Amino acid sequence: MSQTIDPTVVEQVTALARRARTASRHLALMSRAEKDAALLLLADAVDAAATAVVEANAEDLERGRAAGMSASLQDRLRLDETRVAAVAQALRDVAALPDPVGEIVRGSTLANGLQIRQVRVPMGVIGMIYEARPNVTVDAAGLALKSGNAVLLRGGSAAASSNHALVTVLRESLAAQGLPADAITLLEEGGRDAARALMTARGHVDLVIPRGGADLIQTVVRESTVPVIETGVGVCHVYVDRAADLDKAQAVTVNAKTQRPSVCNAAESLLVHRDVAADFLPKVLTDLAGAGVRLHVAPEVTEYAEAAGAAYELASEEDFGTEWHGLELSVAVVDDVDEAMERIRKYGTGHTEAIVTEDRGAARRFTAEVDAAVVMVNASTRFTDGGEFGFGAEIGISTQKLHARGPMALPELTTTKWVVEGDGHTR
């Protein structure tokens, strides 16, 4: 059994979850038109409150700086007028997306005349546990509302003031619209116990989605009794095959590593077929070095790293399984596609794995045998993204196999219900 959770906190969180459940019943019955209208008004409310939100955010930043928060974390936390406008716009973008609720996924009329149909319905109450990124607060609230769900938000304490300001605006707007404010609830009290109460609110919360680093996600998976969807940890590989077009390989590798190195779909490890290593490595390592990428290399790659003028070190075993979150990359040479796939099995996290090859057979084997949410052929790992896939906004990239795998957009925030209509049918 888990360590004891403060029973007062459990009671508070349960009470909030109950109110969210009541609100969710209202949301579940709203039409698309009603939900879209609500989202547009929420967006206007966020825009109107921009000054107050930026002020609240300044308090968070001030505390962060005093506590020695890193520059990159401060950047994730920061909201200026432009970013607040982008947060509001995200709500309008969600309003423009199709409503998944009510979609008939499949159905038939049985031989006995029974009509069965599987209909998409909201989950009910969704819990989000995330770090100090206040834009996630509004994104999650918008996606939850559009998919007919109430949401319980547990954001990082470093963003407490920003989240409080944003959720206050959203709740006041809901109330002014005659909608239940409890559809969007921020868990502000109870410290870590509030997060743990959320994870164990079985029956009150239908789904918990953690968004953040590997530690956060592992904690949520271990401690939750509510179903969890794991998101986002990505140790993504680029494998450059013997039959690769080396120009494409160069472009894909550099893009996958450097276009936005802090995110989960950036590449963390480069695997190069032995037969093309001497041709490919000098060029790609020179470009990577030029982009400021620090290399963690297998022994046989050191001479290339040295020649390319790269900052490098000999890779430890652990380095090959590391998500760098920055301009670092592990590099190894492999004998064939089997060794590449073996390394991916060993070090990968089932997020995105890419092969660069012109060989149909190699591509076919790689796509069939690599066990990951997304397998790329001749394309950058950076394409694993709800927006890039054409789904509009997403709530994260699922790296697990149950329910959803890959970018989680609106339909993945719903479940289904079978509706069966008869005329007094008995067995």
Add this chain to the structure above:
Amino acid sequence: MSQTIDPTVVEQVTALARRARTASRHLALMSRAEKDAALLLLADAVDAAATAVVEANAEDLERGRAAGMSASLQDRLRLDETRVAAVAQALRDVAALPDPVGEIVRGSTLANGLQIRQVRVPMGVIGMIYEARPNVTVDAAGLALKSGNAVLLRGGSAAASSNHALVTVLRESLAAQGLPADAITLLEEGGRDAARALMTARGHVDLVIPRGGADLIQTVVRESTVPVIETGVGVCHVYVDRAADLDKAQAVTVNAKTQRPSVCNAAESLLVHRDVAADFLPKVLTDLAGAGVRLHVAPEVTEYAEAAGAAYELASEEDFGTEWHGLELSVAVVDDVDEAMERIRKYGTGHTEAIVTEDRGAARRFTAEVDAAVVMVNASTRFTDGGEFGFGAEIGISTQKLHARGPMALPELTTTKWVVEGDGHTR
């Protein structure tokens, strides 16, 4: 944290799971024709071993009788020649079902020319934890094989000899076919710790499915760190609306309760609208009493139960949330569809809920607002079944919202993978 699990058992189970993982890679690449041929040979092998299986089963029955096992549990455990033939036939039936693996669920060509497609792929390794029903052993093995998954089976100890005999036959047949025997593995040692090692074999096992009573399922949900699909607990209601056709209501109620009372989709509670109680209750309670149903009634139903000559008692609060697994039924009168739905929220388990009504509005509200895997209008709850829905065999009825809800057939034993093909695409 959970109580400590014997580390030797953890090691044993992990080793078996690793071998299952290796086998699963082979299964994942098999064509439908290869899998169907294998299933037919497995069926022949079970038929050929019928005498040995029945003898092994006799040992289990002997131990069961000595331990005072109830007659109904003995019946579930029993395998005679006819039942072994049915078990073999079930494998042939699975061979005849379509293969879910490789189905392209959706896909598109993006504006930039990237081709994305979402393809159904096997889960990998599935763990089954179940009670003393040896037919489940073969059913689960067959469904897992057809969906390209390896399976780790943890059956009830009361069926140990039967399961050993059946799994030995299946593994020997696989090996004789040149297929990996580790695709079907029985966890025979380690006692309860083996089940707990299975539930916590995160990374080695992709999914655990418990099949059995409420206690078993709750234990698995609480102790698992591997994703779980809850199946089967059903406190199903039949609500007879004011606008019900009382003949249909009579047929549906009696069928839902008595056609096979021990299973999860049997009705456990009858709710009758106040306006039709005086007309409906005398008739239906007389029929139910005639079928030997014992009633647990709300105070205002006692006079009807008495007049119908039924065996009855005053229902406790707990009775209304009880899955009887037999010829018992709770009965209450409600003021309207809202009170019926309120009771279903309070006492239901999200399995199957039925309304009997000729009123479109009431049916529409009930199907929209009741939160269950299956909602029936004018049809018996007994129709919630993979076979009845036209899916062929099923592995259970999911009562949770994630991944699968309702009858779980072959597609629900798969996950998906996104395959993205480009030509050197970068962001």
